Amino acid sequence: GADPFQREAYDRVMQLKGRPLHQTPLLLIPDRAWVSILARQVSSLAVKVMDAFWPGPLTIVFEASREAPSWLLRDDETIALRCSSHPWVQSFLGRYEKPIISTSANLSGCSSARSIDEVRKMFGPSVDFYADGGTLPGSKSSTIVSLTHSNIHLLRDGDISLDQLKKFAHG
Numbered sequence: 319g320a321d322p323f324q325r326e327a328y329d330r331v332m333q334l335k336g337r338p339l340h341q342t343p344l345l346l347i348p349d350r351a352w353v354s355i356l357a358r359q360v361s362s363l364a365v366k367v368m369d370a371f372w373p374g375p376l377t378i379v380f381e382a383s384r385e386a387p388s389w390l391l392r393d394d395e396t397i398a399l400r401c402s403s404h405p406w407v408q409s410f411l412g413r414y415e416k417p418i419i420s421t422s423a424n425l426s427g428c429s430s431a432r433s434i435d436e437v438r439k440m441f442g443p444s445v446d447f448y449a450d451g452g453t454l455p456g457s458k459s460s461t462i463v464s465l466t467h468s469n470i471h472l473l474r475d476g477d478i479s480l481d482q483l484k485k486f487a488h489g
Contacts, residue, residue, distance in 0.1 A: 319419055321418065321419055322387060322418065322419045323332070323387055323416070323420060324347055325387070325441045327419070328371065328389050328390065328419060330422060331343065331419050333466065334441060334444055335379040335421060336426045336427075336428045337426040339359070340469065341426075342389075342390050342397075343390075343420055343421040343454050344377045344398035344399065344400050345390065345397065345398065345399050345400070345418065345419060345420060346400055346407060346411060346417060346418050347401055347411070347417045348412055348414065348415055348417065349401070350368060350372065350401065352399070352417055353380065353399060353401060355383065355385050356380070356382065356383055356397055356399060357380035357381060357382065357383055357386075357397065357399065358380070358382060358383045359380070359381055363465050363466075363470070364378060367470075367483065368401070368424050369486060370486050371478060371483075373401040373402055373403035374402075374478065375403070375459070375460040375461060375472075375476055375477035375478055376461050376476075377398050377399065377461065377463070377464055378398070378399055378400070378462075379398045379462065379463065379465075379473065380398075381396055382396055382397040390419075391429070399417075402461055406412065406451035406452065406456075409453065410449070413462075423436075423437045423440070430459070432454045433453045434451075441463065455460070457477055458476045458477050459474070459476045459477070460474075460475060460476045460477065460478075461475060461478040461479070461480075462474040462476065468488075469482050470484060470487060
């Protein structure tokens with residue numbers, strides 16, 4: 319993770335992962351107030367879904383506001399936001415009070431590390447600071463969706479299924 323408002327930090331994360339700069343990562347946000355800062359419009363469907371699934375393993379892609387740094391925007395001028403349910407992440411973001419760049423702890427194309435030891439083996443001394451939030455349980459990763467008016471578009475399958483989202487949103 320890194321400060322998304324600092325271009326050098328973003329570039330460094332992408333370089334460490336070996337990921338092309340155009341494959342923008344999501345932002346973990348400390349609370350929903352950041353949605354209104356970083357997203358241009360928030361549909362009633364998005365509010366309903368956030369109420370049900372945040373904090374949790376759901377990333378929502380929004381149309382980006384002018385406050386969102388240009389290097390974090392996808393080609394379609396959107397930004398991906400998530401409110402994590404991990405206790406360490408919640409505690410850290412609660413104190414930091416700003417979003418952080420978030421990406422899986424792995425080299426691009428490799429399996430995600432689940433423990434601090436695995437992360438250290440993968441990145442070694444190239445990372446400035448390691449924080450041990452405990453061993454992560456096995457997981458698909460966060461589900462990524464784009465929400466427009468009354469439609470849910472699945473961009474990446476994850477821990478929350480499209481069926482769960484549709485049942486909640488549409489009964």
